[in-house]
Amino acid sequence: MNRRLLMTLCCALLAWMAVAQQRTETLLEKGWKFMKGDVADAMKPDFDDKQWETVTVPHDWAIYGPFDRSHDLQEVAVTQNLETAASVKTGRTGGLPYVGVGWYRTTFEAPAGKLVSLVFDGAMSEARVYVNGQEVCFWPCGYNSFHCDVTPYLNKEGAKNLLAVRLENRPQSSRWYPGAGIYRNVRVVATEDVHVPVWGTQLTTPHVSAEYASVCLKTTVEGAGTKDVRILTQILSPEGEVVASKDNTMKINHGQPFEQNFLVDAPRLWSPETPYLYKAVSKIYVDGQQTDEYTTRFGIRSIELVADKGFFLNGQHRKFQGVCNHHDLGPLGAAINVAALRRQLTLLKDMGCDAIRTSHNMPAPELVELCDEMGFMMMVEPFDEWDIAKCENGYHRFFKEWAEKDMVNMLRQYRNHPSVVMWSIGNEVPTQCSPEGYKVASFLQDICHREDPTRPVTCGMDQVSCVLANGFAAMLDVPGLNYRTHRYVESYEKLPQNLVLGSETASTVSSRGVYKFPAELKKQAMYDDHQSSGYDLEACSWSNVPDEDFALADDYDWTLGQFVWTGFDYLGEPSPYDTDAWPSHSSVFGIIDLASLPKDRYYLYRSIWNKRDNTLHVLPHWTWPGREGENTPVFVYTNYPEAELFVNGKSYGKQRKLTADEARALQGKDSLWLQRRYRLMWTDVPYEPGELKVVAYDNSGKKVEEKTVRTAGKPHHLEVVADRTALSADGKDLAYITVRVVDKDGNLCPADDRLVSFTVKGAGSFRAAANGDATCLDLFHLPRMHAFSGQLTAIVQSGAESGNLVFEAKAKGVKAGKLTLEVK
Numbered sequence: 001m002n003r004r005l006l007m008t009l010c011c012a013l014l015a016w017m018a019v020a021q022q023r024t025e026t027l028l029e030k031g032w033k034f035m036k037g038d039v040a041d042a043m044k045p046d047f048d049d050k051q052w053e054t055v056t057v058p059h060d061w062a063i064y065g066p067f068d069r070s071h072d073l074q075e076v077a078v079t080q081n082l083e084t085a086a087s088v089k090t091g092r093t094g095g096l097p098y099v100g101v102g103w104y105r106t107t108f109e110a111p112a113g114k115l116v117s118l119v120f121d122g123a124m125s126e127a128r129v130y131v132n133g134q135e136v137c138f139w140p141c142g143y144n145s146f147h148c149d150v151t152p153y154l155n156k157e158g159a160k161n162l163l164a165v166r167l168e169n170r171p172q173s174s175r176w177y178p179g180a181g182i183y184r185n186v187r188v189v190a191t192e193d194v195h196v197p198v199w200g201t202q203l204t205t206p207h208v209s210a211e212y213a214s215v216c217l218k219t220t221v222e223g224a225g226t227k228d229v230r231i232l233t234q235i236l237s238p239e240g241e242v243v244a245s246k247d248n249t250m251k252i253n254h255g256q257p258f259e260q261n262f263l264v265d266a267p268r269l270w271s272p273e274t275p276y277l278y279k280a281v282s283k284i285y286v287d288g289q290q291t292d293e294y295t296t297r298f299g300i301r302s303i304e305l306v307a308d309k310g311f312f313l314n315g316q317h318r319k320f321q322g323v324c325n326h327h328d329l330g331p332l333g334a335a336i337n338v339a340a341l342r343r344q345l346t347l348l349k350d351m352g353c354d355a356i357r358t359s360h361n362m363p364a365p366e367l368v369e370l371c372d373e374m375g376f377m378m379m380v381e382p383f384d385e386w387d388i389a390k391c392e393n394g395y396h397r398f399f400k401e402w403a404e405k406d407m408v409n410m411l412r413q414y415r416n417h418p419s420v421v422m423w424s425i426g427n428e429v430p431t432q433c434s435p436e437g438y439k440v441a442s443f444l445q446d447i448c449h450r451e452d453p454t455r456p457v458t459c460g461m462d463q464v465s466c467v468l469a470n471g472f473a474a475m476l477d478v479p480g481l482n483y484r485t486h487r488y489v490e491s492y493e494k495l496p497q498n499l500v501l502g503s504e505t506a507s508t509v510s511s512r513g514v515y516k517f518p519a520e521l522k523k524q525a526m527y528d529d530h531q532s533s534g535y536d537l538e539a540c541s542w543s544n545v546p547d548e549d550f551a552l553a554d555d556y557d558w559t560l561g562q563f564v565w566t567g568f569d570y571l572g573e574p575s576p577y578d579t580d581a582w583p584s585h586s587s588v589f590g591i592i593d594l595a596s597l598p599k600d601r602y603y604l605y606r607s608i609w610n611k612r613d614n615t616l617h618v619l620p621h622w623t624w625p626g627r628e629g630e631n632t633p634v635f636v637y638t639n640y641p642e643a644e645l646f647v648n649g650k651s652y653g654k655q656r657k658l659t660a661d662e663a664r665a666l667q668g669k670d671s672l673w674l675q676r677r678y679r680l681m682w683t684d685v686p687y688e689p690g691e692l693k694v695v696a697y698d699n700s701g702k703k704v705e706e707k708t709v710r711t712a713g714k715p716h717h718l719e720v721v722a723d724r725t726a727l728s729a730d731g732k733d734l735a736y737i738t739v740r741v742v743d744k745d746g747n748l749c750p751a752d753d754r755l756v757s758f759t760v761k762g763a764g765s766f767r768a769a770a771n772g773d774a775t776c777l778d779l780f781h782l783p784r785m786h787a788f789s790g791q792l793t794a795i796v797q798s799g800a801e802s803g804n805l806v807f808e809a810k811a812k813g814v815k816a817g818k819l820t821l822e823v824k
């Protein structure tokens, strides 16, 4: 054998050894079999599932409908909504068939001689997992990630293993649409005997300054017994350069993790504006052999709470400009999709939002990763109920036995993520008013502190009198108030923390493109069409309009900012239309609607939160046949201090945003006194068709921008605009296409509700559509949908091959719209 050949063989052997020593992770996505209903023996390997439906996971069995009033008919008093007597409720969980049992089956191969775990990112709910006919684990909480060691149950090398999962959703188990099925990813993780277990590292940055940061990595290693373990860890900068490394050999430390400390000079600090990410790559060796490699992605940043002063990130004072979101992705249901999450975050980022609360449950790991990458601070929250029920079949059934296990999984999974800056232990739990409630809160807060001493803990509280009196609020790191803006000052003064977080705010209700007259502040306003007004002046009995939260943030240092309910509309909870008001079945709280189309409110938040870009937005639309001569108020949401309104060239004068004192002076004389700090409003404008023009001025009175809205003529064609021009050929990527019914000049026809149908040809397929109308029962997955306020969204998905995707939207009486996207 010549030298060259020998060298080549050696290199190949070394490469093979390196690969053999790597852990492997395999996603189980395609080719699952699914059956709705309970089936005897479905866990058995020889069970015949040929007749079952073939599905791809993540999969939500209920999102395909049909919608039906009977699916979530309930007779309850929603005490959180201040109700005292039971009444018939409809649409609370979206009117979708999520209740019942469902079975999934697939096979997987396990590499020979390895330890094998199955990791479920979330399965809704009460998951029973079987491998080769044996039950390997049970996990009741449908939102949490869990894992099971399946090594003892595997077939011999080379043989396929049968994985079966039984899920069950009980009636009255949720206050919103929870989704159904294996709606998040499932992976097979195979490692050597000596390995880092699932979520097996803990990384903190005890010292952070502009000059240097210290990084502390604790690594759990299993399977080494009493042998020496060598860990070689390199810290990689955002550009992938090694900026620090340690090579330590240690004895197993009585079950404690191995600790390594590093210094990183001139660290690039993580913040929403600069989401720099580092990596710690650890190689594990025993007896001179590498047995594992484990990567921990992290950010370097500091968080600090200062009484009376507020929240500091990297030493800089800031207030949360956050939103709460439920986990569903509108027309995609709960089935996780990275492109859909990225789309949501992209819209929120442009609005100036910098924080997300995962209300009221554990998020998908993909969301937390995207928040790390795109720059959002997160408040991660596990529970909507503890030991006392909100829903007859809610989590309270499991709390005693499972709460700690659920907390531990959540905390270990997410504690290395820089985006997570706070834990919330619960939302409006009825336990807050029980005299012993503080004990449960302290049990949960202690688990957070034990597993993660670096982050503060809050809880969203709505029963302010209880929690101020019974010590519940005083024992939290951060008191979080849900709504109750009128009790902030009192809470600040009474509580020892001298800080108040708006853990949940606003719950303003509005329907995109719908305006009700007169434009007035109203609570629980209900209309025959089951919509809420787009003037952003309506809320529920317990909630408020955005201006109140803006003022609290502006007027008091000690307010920590807010998490608006909600960033996006979600399936279920159609308040104020939840009391026998079918077909209402999705929320109208969102700043952005269920079709991912921004409502007017989006621009109100943007005008205040987005400090980088200008906002000049006019409402309402200006096509009001039959309203000629009637008062039709015009609002402008803008960051500019002043603007002038013209209707068909006639000036209605200038409006300027008022200072806090100027606004307060109007209290008692003008019901919209507070709004005048944040909105420009012309409340006496007789409608006449034509042109509405707004001219904005800067502080020196110079004209800087103008916006015109015109009365629409007859519907003429469909305008189609995609949020992107190219998609990845990964079979999962999505484009959101806005379809607008417009006149011949491109003006939106704002009342049009015609049925639009879609075709997709070439390198992708139609995925879903939505229009944001909470009363519309069109099914999301069918390629047709009615327009709502002249618009809708169609979502297309890339295939696995590159090429062109051609989308066409057609409707009776108007010209079709067509576009081509590149799939590559």
Ligand code: GAL
Pocket (backbone or CB within 6 Å): 080, 360, 427, 428, 462, 482, 504, 507, 540, 543, 565, 573, 575, 589
């Ligand atoms: C809150 C609750 C949320 C949602 C909201 C609607 O009280 O925490 O989950 O129900 O009200 O306004």
